[in-house]
Amino acid sequence: MRHPDRSTPHSTHPSTRRRVRALRLPAVLLALGLLPLVSACGGDSSAAEGSSGSGKGKVTLRIGDQGQSLLTTLKVAGQLEDLPYEVKFNQFDSGPLVNQGLQAGAIDFGVMGDTPAVLARASGIPVKVIAVSRTVGPGYTLVARPGSGIHSPADLKGKKIAYSRNTANHGFLLRVLDKEGLRQRDVTPVDVPLQNIGNVLESGTVDAATATEETRAKYLAEHPDAVQVINGRTVTPGYAFRLATDKALADPAKRAALLDFSHRLVLANEWIAAHPDAWVDAYYVKVRKQTPKLGRQVFEATGRTFYVPVDDSVIREQQKQADLFTANGQLPGKVDLSGQFDPAVSKEFNARTVQKGSSS
The missing domain is CATH 3.40.190.10 (Periplasmic binding protein-like II)
Structure with a gap:
């Protein structure tokens, strides 16, 4: 399921x-x-x-x-x-x-x-x-576009990150930031509908996005040099x-x-x-x-x-x-x-x- x-x-x-x-x-x-x-x-x-x-x-x-x-x-x-x-x-x-x-x-x-x-x-x-x-x-995966400068969660400060406010991927993002001692105010959150996360990541208008497994698989197939920064396995139940x-x-x-x-x-x-x-x-x-x-x-x-x-x-x-x-x-x-x-x-x-x- x-x-x-x-x-x-x-x-x-x-x-x-x-x-x-x-x-x-x-x-x-x-x-x-x-x-x-x-x-x-x-x-x-x-x-x-x-x-x-x-x-x-x-x-x-x-x-x-x-x-x-x-x-x-x-x-x-x-x-x-x-x-x-x-x-x-x-x-x-x-x-x-x-x-x-x-x-x-x-x-x-x-x-x-x-x-x-x-x-x-x-x-x-x-x-x-x-x-x-x-x-x-893995749940959600924080995927960074190639050339974003993001290689680990420590690189997220000041970056533009696509997420969907008040959904489970919002909670995932806050947990990832908290792991690094960061708050939401330390990044530039870009709130988009769940259905558009993959499109926004593909457009290159954000540095990273909170991606479902389906979105992650599709994006990595087209952009094999993208960075899989962290997934929910280590931060969410x-x-x-x-x-x-x-x-x-x-x-x-x-x-x-x-x-x-x-x-x-x-x-x-x-x-x-x-x-x-x-x-x-x-x-x-x-x-x-x-x-x-x-x-x-x-x-x-x-x-x-x-x-x-x-x-x-x-x-x-x-x-x-x-x-x-x-x-x-x-x-x-x-x-x-x-x-x-x-x-x-x-x-x-x-x-x-x-x-x-x-x-x-």
Whole structure:
């Protein structure tokens, strides 16, 4: 399964796209850009497209997906068959936009990287963490263009670096800078949409960029003398988050559906590990529109994903990131993340989502 909150294709037809209303957030949070004022997201897939559920009990889960990753994962693994509830998938282009869908009440469940999960709490969105995946791999790579003068993280001061604000690659960049005793103000950050990171790097208008594995592979193929400065393996835990609204969790029928849905995600993830060729064809070739060769390369380089316990170690890492955002002036003050983790919810969902070998 691919990591959420990475660049996604514009696969939703324009006629189905819709606008999500602006959030009513404190002015200081809006000024800091925690969430965009107005954002586009993909239209709902039909229940027939998203599932073959019978809708027993008239329960419908509204899922916030990114780039069809969850939809494709579940469909190719056969986990959308014989559902006892309906599922509607909403496609978003980034984690911050999933957050806006959660805040607006448009979805019950959302998938995102670690940074948007922190900012969900900072923005007061009423959600809880119900499942966490960890990818044991490079995650993002800071790639420097040839001739940039960047050879190691120590060379980043004063350089122009492309990133996407408030997404997981923003958190990655701050961790890289922190490793060198630097802050965001010590570089010239160039905020671009996730989908445009590769294009900006290719244009030569920045010195370096926070690249996904797919972007890294493509760029290095064309620019073999580019510098791979550092990747997330050494600075990030590799977490991605599944959040559910407090309202959905308070509804017994929806909570039961969320438990089942989360377990199906785990089963689908295990299916992918056992059928890599089918997954590469279904996702990288058919959805991402990559060649089979590149798709396989990206899949193998990305690393294995496991669902891990929602526990104190996860909370500590997230709190560390929140404090780093505060220290960099990206949050107006201390953000306590403990309220996003409910011990009762964690215990219940851990029993259905934690995979064997997830600590490896």
